[in-house]
Amino acid sequence: MSRPAMVLVGAPGVGKSTVGALLAAELQLPLVEVDERVEAELRLSAEEAYATPEGTARYREAEERHSVLALAEPGVVVLGGSAVESDAVRSALAGLKVVWLEASVVAITRRLGMNSLGLETLIAIRNRLDAMLQERAIWYRDVATMRLATDRLDAADVARTILIDEEHV
Numbered sequence: 698m699s700r701p702a703m704v705l706v707g708a709p710g711v712g713k714s715t716v717g718a719l720l721a722a723e724l725q726l727p728l729v730e731v732d733e734r735v736e737a738e739l740r741l742s743a744e745e746a747y748a749t750p751e752g753t754a755r756y757r758e759a760e761e762r763h764s765v766l767a768l769a770e771p772g773v774v775v776l777g778g779s780a781v782e783s784d785a786v787r788s789a790l791a792g793l794k795v796v797w798l799e800a801s802v803v804a805i806t807r808r809l810g811m812n813s814l815g816l817e818t819l820i821a822i823r824n825r826l827d828a829m830l831q832e833r834a835i836w837y838r839d840v841a842t843m844r845l846a847t848d849r850l851d852a853a854d855v856a857r858t859i860l861i862d863e864e865h866v
Contacts, residue, residue: 700793701767701774702726703859706837707798708830709778710805712852716798717775719856727772731780734763743777757783765789781836790840796859797841802827804848 702724705713714730721728736742738759746756761783767774768789780786800808802823838844843862847855 699769699771701729701770701772703794703796703863704768704774704776704790705796705798706776706781706840707778708800708805708826708833710808711798711800711847712808712855713775713798715852716855716859717773719852720859721773723856723860724773727770729767729770729772729774731760731763731767731775732777734767735759735777738763761785768793778833781833781840787836787840794842794863795840796843796845797837798845798847798855799837800847802830 703720705717705720707713714732717728717730720726732743735756736746739746739755741752741756743756746752757779760777760780764776764780764783764786767776768786776786781790805826806823843859845855845858850858
């Protein structure tokens with residue numbers, strides 16, 4: 698069975714996709730984007746799916762299935778932000794290099810272009826995001842073999858730091 702060279706986890710907006718693409722190119726490995734596979738199957742974006750309780754359930758089910766499959770493939774795997782909530786996904790991550798990309802709520806909302814939404818909306822989003830991050834931090838911490846704060850780094854710096862760490866393993 699083939700396994701990924703590394704897996705990136707973290708909240709939406711931390712840079713997993715961008716960093717994953719840089720790492721895959723540098724390592725000359727395929728990039729495996731779980732969210733892309735889920736969205737292709739459902740024919741809905743994550744945002745559209747999460748707009749309803751039924752869509753959320755469908756998305757989470759597909760995300761778990763595609764994550765477990767991706768974790769048995771070669772390449773650099775980018776998991777969706779909520780994938781680590783699944784027992785099956787956490788089990789499949791055992792023994793893999795898992796990099797937890799972290800960012801503050803302020804950095805995430807800025808990266809996702811939410812700072813122009815108005816103060817009340819931005820505060821509500823940041824509060825919800827902060828609660829979600831605190832909830833998931835337990836799982837991210839549990840699966841991570843490397844933890845990297847990304848607030849003050851651009852994607853190239855993040856990828857370079859991961860690759861330097863990889864050389865010292």
